[in-house]
Every structure is written in structure tokens, then in C-alpha cells.
Amino acid sequence: MSIRIGIFGYGNLGRGVECAVSQNSDMEVVGVFTRRAPETVKTVKNSPVYHVDKIGEMTKDIDVMIICGGSATDLPVQTPMIASIFNCVDSFDTHAKIPEHFEKVDNVAKQSGKIAMISVGWDPGMFSLNRLLGGAILSDGKDYTFWGKGVSQGHSDAIRRIDGVLDGKQYTIPVEAALEAVRSGANPDLTTRQKHIRECFVVAKEGADKAKIEAEIKNMPNYFADYDTTVHFITKEELDRDHSGIPHGGFVIRSGRTGAHLEHSHIIEYSLKLDSNPEFTASVLVAYARAAYRMNIEGQCGCKTVLDVPPAYLSAKSGEELRRELL
């Protein structure tokens, strides 16, 4: 008997979820839910498409709803609404607002008796898990998180909003020397500028003032001013040919000390190198959907995060198989 998955929202992330479910034989996609006219939406793996208004009629058909909306405006509304009738998983990633989102969703899910797993993905998600593990094991130590090399959607959007810019992509890149300093166990204090550089590929409109665009990017507060930023002007063809992917990744490093006089140094490093940010995030969502289903079957309910899930619940294998094959 398969775990029956619903997909709420069908952009890059939703398509990634549909593909990821097809890679797991213990699951199936029952339906994709969209705000668009269903007949206009063609799914990658031929999953049926319904209008979002139909979800109330399908509570008996879906074990876990994977919510694929955005964190800014969609998820704060969608997750509480969906948690009132379904087990669900979201990828809410506005770090500062996680406690507030958790409270709201927890109240609803405890009332409905469902599991709502929030902030699943890689950061928050697998990176959070590794920050926790590193700190729990090496209590005297320091955490470092680096992002990239990868495309930052928010920074790319910021570039595109500048007058005279037709299109653009921004890559966040960790500074190799900073990574090496951390790996050496030196526990350096690093400024924002020392940790990451930002590289921008910009298509200017015909006749636009490139020097002005470049200055505007480099001095943009919050987004670029605190970083060493390089700007390359390229053609639309070059942008489409060389920069259409959505790669990302990063590093979580815990550097800590043990021993009678803290004389021994240890480095724990977790890193990701991802060809497709949304497809990897989707794969994490799908594994946690399996866990949400199992935890609910066991009688648990309420809001959960990756920090609350026993790892064995993520795997399709039994506890016995896991102990024999990979412990």
C-alpha cells in the first residue's frame, strides 16, 4: 500500500516533488493542486491536476500534502489551512519567523490530530540538523555555515529590479581561504565580507548606462554593499545558455575541542553540491513526508521540524534492514 501524496502548488518545487515521488516505490502522487485552471497545467509525470478548491473533497484520498508555495506570502496562510485537514510538509525558510510559524501551525495540527512538518529542505533542514548534531557532540566549539556556489533567487530578483537591467543572475560563492581557515581548527571570527563573495551576470537594456548599473548593484544595502561583488555584463543569449540552471550548495562546519585540557581539535563538515536546488529540496520534502505519515499512524500530531524526527522514519527500509545494511 503506497503512501498517497498530494502536491499543493506546482512551480519548480512542485515539479521536483512529483519527480522525487516517482523515484520512491512506496509512494504515489494522487493529485497536483493549482490556483490556475487545471486544464492548462501539464504535469511532468502525468499526475492528475485539480483546482486548489477541491482539496476539501479529497481528505480521504491523501495521506500527506506537500505544500510547495513560497515562504513570503503563501506558506504563512497555506500551511495552517492545510494542517487543519491533512498531514503536511512545507519548506518555510524565513529563519526569523520560524518560531511564529511553528506556534500557529502547532495549534492547528494539535486540534486536527495531524502532523505538520515545517521548514524542511536543506537550510533550514539538513543544515539545521547538522548544526544541532555538531553542537551536541562538540559542546566546546564553533559553528560555521557557508552557502554556495549557487544561485540566490532573492539577489537575482534585486538585480532585475534595477533601472536599465533586462535580466540577471547572482551567484553566492564561499571564500576558499575562509573555508580553509575554518577547517584548520583555528576558529576564526569572520566578517560577512570574508565569508562570501557575490558574482553577478547582467543583461543590460539597449543604451543603458552600465557603469551606473554596476555602481547601483555594488552599493545596494543588505544585498551587496557588505560583500566583494563582481559584475559581468553579458548578452541575453549568453545568460540563457550558461546560467539557466539553479545549482546551489554549501557547508556546515563544526570546529570543537575535547580532552582534559581541551588539547584535541576536531572538525565535522557537512557539504552539499547540488545541480538543482528545487529538486534536492523536493527530495528532502518527500523523505520527510514519509516520516510525517508514519508518525501520524503512530498517533502523534502537532507541528514538527527535522530536529524532531527519528532518522529511521525517513527511509523506506525497515529498522531490521537498516541495522543490518547500513548501521
Place this chain on the structure above:
Amino acid sequence: MSIRIGIFGYGNLGRGVECAVSQNSDMEVVGVFTRRAPETVKTVKNSPVYHVDKIGEMTKDIDVMIICGGSATDLPVQTPMIASIFNCVDSFDTHAKIPEHFEKVDNVAKQSGKIAMISVGWDPGMFSLNRLLGGAILSDGKDYTFWGKGVSQGHSDAIRRIDGVLDGKQYTIPVEAALEAVRSGANPDLTTRQKHIRECFVVAKEGADKAKIEAEIKNMPNYFADYDTTVHFITKEELDRDHSGIPHGGFVIRSGRTGAHLEHSHIIEYSLKLDSNPEFTASVLVAYARAAYRMNIEGQCGCKTVLDVPPAYLSAKSGEELRRELL
């Protein structure tokens, strides 16, 4: 109120546990238990020492017993015995015998109502956890585990048993080219020889036949014959000066694919670089002792492994703090 820890067995691992507990303000060591005469044992952090025969009298004083015996002969006997009266944690690392050890300990712990956490450390342990997570997220993929650079106790012992050898140390070293091939996403099939090399530092007895010793090491079945092995003869002084540490480490890499046509490649890498293998293992044991205590307070019992523990239970911080500070 502190979590009260007992340490059963006081070698390198036991000393590491004593030091690790002193790094965690929510725990204290109530006693070290030894088979030796207690008055002959001096503890690093001045913990009281008792003879192992006393444990039966101290069931009310200890929340979790951390068992620091060896996997070959100690733990198969000690863990079931201790699980009958205490919550406990061990580092049983004979991979092939884990299912058998689990069964035996599970029966006892279910009867006693205690939590017995087995095979805690880094492999088995954190490496197992990462093999599970990698496979659950990237279901179409391949696992790679590399060990080192580090001292292998078993291989060092094998060298020391050779006729004419006074002392020796063996390092297991991952082959850099193999690591790079795996990181490239090529999913190579690697032989034993392609994955690791073995480097030996040997002190020969006066007048011993060094060529014969070297040949005997290089041709030793199981231990060295399947590897490219180098042997260096050094003096006892050099060995003590340059090779007295117990460093170790390694890499768990999951390489997998996603997308409608599996067109995107992803690499998840977890690595450890440890100055002291026993002290790091001890630090993992202590974090899982915290989890064992909490799970038992909640009413759980039986045998558990790192795959069964919700990560939040490992941290001294509350769920609220964890969500706010590191999710």
C-alpha cells in the same frame, strides 16, 4: 538537576567520557567502575572510582551508564547485564554482529524498562546516520564510505604480532583520486585497493630481518594483501615522538540523481577530521546518553540505535531554543 552518569570501564574511551561529561553543564559523573582495585585508579577529573561489583548497589544513583568496554569480548556480555538495571549506551562496533547484539539487548531492556542505546560513535554512529539520510533523500544513488587518515588499532596490533617487531603503528589513508572521482558524480565502482592505502611505521628488534618483516606485512591476508601498503622502519624514539596520537576520521558521500530524466546530479558529503578517535567517540556517547535519559523519562524502553533518536534529544537546549537559534 543534572543527568547522573556512570562510566563502566576506564581505558582511553572511559577517560574520554569523563572529560566530555565535564564539558556539559547538565551532566555529572557519579562514578567510574573498574575491574581493577579502585584505589589504584586515578581519574582525570577526580571522579570517584568503584569496583564493578558495586553497580548493583547504585541503581538509584545513576541515570545512564556509559559502557566503555571493547566490542570483541566485553560488550556482548556487559551491555545485556547492565541494561537489566540501567539505562545505558555502548559503542559496539562489530558491524556484522549488530543485529544479534541488538536482539539480545532489546529483550533485556524491554523487560527492565530501560533504554539501551547500542553502536554509538562515528562508525557505526554518525556515519550510519549519514548513510541513512543520504539514501533516504537521494534514492537513486550510491554510497561511499572512506576511512582515515587515521590509526587502525586492529592493523597496528597485527603488525606488532609479527616476529622481530618491537612496536608499530598503521595509518589507513583514503586515496585522493578515488575521493575526487566520487565527488565528481561519476559513481565509480572502486576496488578495495583503489579506495585506501595503508602506511606502516615499524620499530624492528635489534638484528631482526627487516626485508622479511616488510614482506610479511605486505602479504598478510585480509589486513594488508588487498591494499597498496608502504612500510617505514623507524626508531622507538621516532615512533613515540611522531606517532603517539590516535587521530582518525573519514568521509561518507552520497552521490545521486534527480529530475524527470535523472538529469541532475547531487553530492552530499559528511566528513570528520579527529585529533583523538576515543575522545570524539566519547563525545558522541555522552550526547546519546542525554537522549537515552530523556527517552526513558518519556516512558520508552528497549534497544535503540542512532537511527531511532529524534535529534533534538541530543542537545541540552529546549525545542524552542533550537528552533529560534539554529533551525
